[in-house]
Amino acid sequence: MRALFLLFLLALAAAAQDATVLKPARVFDGETSHEGWAVRVRGNRIEAAGPAASIDIANAKVIDLAGATLLPGLVEGHSHILLHPYNETPWNDQVMHEGLALRAARAVNHLRVTLLAGFTTVRDLGTEGAGYADVELKQAVNQGIVPGPRVLASTRAIVATGSYAPKGFALEFRVPQGAEEADGIDSLTRVVRDQIGHGADWIKLYGDYRWGVGPGARPTFSLDEMKLAVETAKSAGVPVAVHSSTPEGMRRAILAGAETIEHGDDGTPEVFKLMVEHNVALCPTLAAGDATSQYAGWKKGQGPEPRGITRKKASFKAALDAGVTILSGSDVGVFSHGDNARELEMMVEYGMTPVNALKSATSIAGRVLHMEIGTVKAGMLADLIAVDGDPTKEIAALRRVKFVMKNGTTYK
Numbered sequence: 037m038r039a040l041f042l043l044f045l046l047a048l049a050a051a052a053q054d055a056t057v058l059k060p061a062r063v064f065d066g067e068t069s070h071e072g073w074a075v076r077v078r079g080n081r082i083e084a085a086g087p088a089a090s091i092d093i094a095n096a097k098v099i100d101l102a103g104a105t106l107l108p109g110l111v112e113g114h115s116h117i118l119l120h121p122y123n124e125t126p127w128n129d130q131v132m133h134e135g136l137a138l139r140a141a142r143a144v145n146h147l148r149v150t151l152l153a154g155f156t157t158v159r160d161l162g163t164e165g166a167g168y169a170d171v172e173l174k175q176a177v178n179q180g181i182v183p184g185p186r187v188l189a190s191t192r193a194i195v196a197t198g199s200y201a202p203k204g205f206a207l208e209f210r211v212p213q214g215a216e217e218a219d220g221i222d223s224l225t226r227v228v229r230d231q232i233g234h235g236a237d238w239i240k241l242y243g244d245y246r247w248g249v250g251p252g253a254r255p256t257f258s259l260d261e262m263k264l265a266v267e268t269a270k271s272a273g274v275p276v277a278v279h280s281s282t283p284e285g286m287r288r289a290i291l292a293g294a295e296t297i298e299h300g301d302d303g304t305p306e307v308f309k310l311m312v313e314h315n316v317a318l319c320p321t322l323a324a325g326d327a328t329s330q331y332a333g334w335k336k337g338q339g340p341e342p343r344g345i346t347r348k349k350a351s352f353k354a355a356l357d358a359g360v361t362i363l364s365g366s367d368v369g370v371f372s373h374g375d376n377a378r379e380l381e382m383m384v385e386y387g388m389t390p391v392n393a394l395k396s397a398t399s400i401a402g403r404v405l406h407m408e409i410g411t412v413k414a415g416m417l418a419d420l421i422a423v424d425g426d427p428t429k430e431i432a433a434l435r436r437v438k439f440v441m442k443n444g445t446t447y448k
């Protein structure tokens with residue numbers, strides 16, 4: 037009996053000590069900034085957030101973050117954790133010459149640097165030839181084997197037969213593709229279900245790609261095929277993301293019920309209006325285009341701007357003007373993991389306010405991804421970071437990460 041009582045007291049003490057109080061200069065709660073706020077965390081949840089004087093510090097470990105802004109852990113809406121920068125190794129060679137274990141070994145490093153850069157959640161949109169490794173890496177993170185962000189996996193992603201890559205081999209060879217081919221009622225239904233069965237949190241479809249009569253992208257799946265994929269995924273509660281840059285590919289994705297559109301490079305005001313009407317979010321991936329243009333020889337700020345960049349700036353502005361919901365997503369993997377803040381910097385460079393860019397990677401991201409993250413308020417998951425300075429005034433402050441907590445555990 038006495039032993040039981042002692043255990044009870046020990047449990048009480050453990051529960052009391054479990055709390056942590058974070059005292060930054062200010063808190064950006066996912067919507068607005070509050071000077072002089074503090075946040076109390078217990079277990080893996082935020083217990084309280086408000087003016088420092090109102091936050092109980094009794095029995096809590098207090099972490100002083102003087103001069104820093106505390107904000108929700110950032111969300112990367114579009115990553116490829118199994119790719120590394122194309123100026124190191126072109127995509128084709130990664131897919132064709134780098135084996136699964138090699139790619140997974142790199143990905144472990146990618147996950148760690150992403151987390152330490154303050155990105156506590158990634159939606160990974162396709163392993164690009166690395167099978168279901170994203171699901172297993174997610175398991176490794178969740179089991180505490182390697183440090184990393186929360187991972188939303190989409191496994192192999194789905195392309196229409198003949199539309200994707202690698203290309204350029206002798207035509208009698210059937211070359212393994214960077215995503216899984218499927219078409220029509222039978223195979224598309226089966227592949228969507230199979231990927232969900234393998235652990236896909238999101239289904240990723242390629243709604244257009246560079247194929248057929250070029251140059252440029254052409255639609256791939258028909259509207260009926262996309263509807264079928266969305267309906268099939270919906271039964272399992274799995275949302276669909278569609279890669280699309282052409283107005284027709286985007287239009288089909290919107291009408292089919294996709295929840296996000298990736299890239300949207302050639303989006304028109306009409307298509308963006310349709311996105312707003314159907315509550316579809318855009319993941320603009322500005323940083324990827326910026327990176328590939330520079331790999332192709334463009335020196336930023338020198339010489340004529342590449343057509344792709346001019347086009348991207350114009351379509352991003354049209355999306356903002358139309359009031360499209362923007363989910364911050366960079367296509368990282370094309371460029372270095374851990375450099376994810378580049379997307380937020382570019383959103384500001386292309387016309388967004390720093391606060392709106394931050395919302396795209398926090399509160400809006402939490403909503404679009406259907407997760408209890410992205411907002412600093414009682415009850416939310418304790419994914420919190422602190423950066424030196426004030427990113428609502430200077431977005432580059434996101435580069436100065438001094439504290440990272442995910443799910444109540446401190447990593448930095």
Ligand SMILES: [Zn+2]
Pocket residue numbers: 114115116161367
């Ligand atoms: Zn991508």
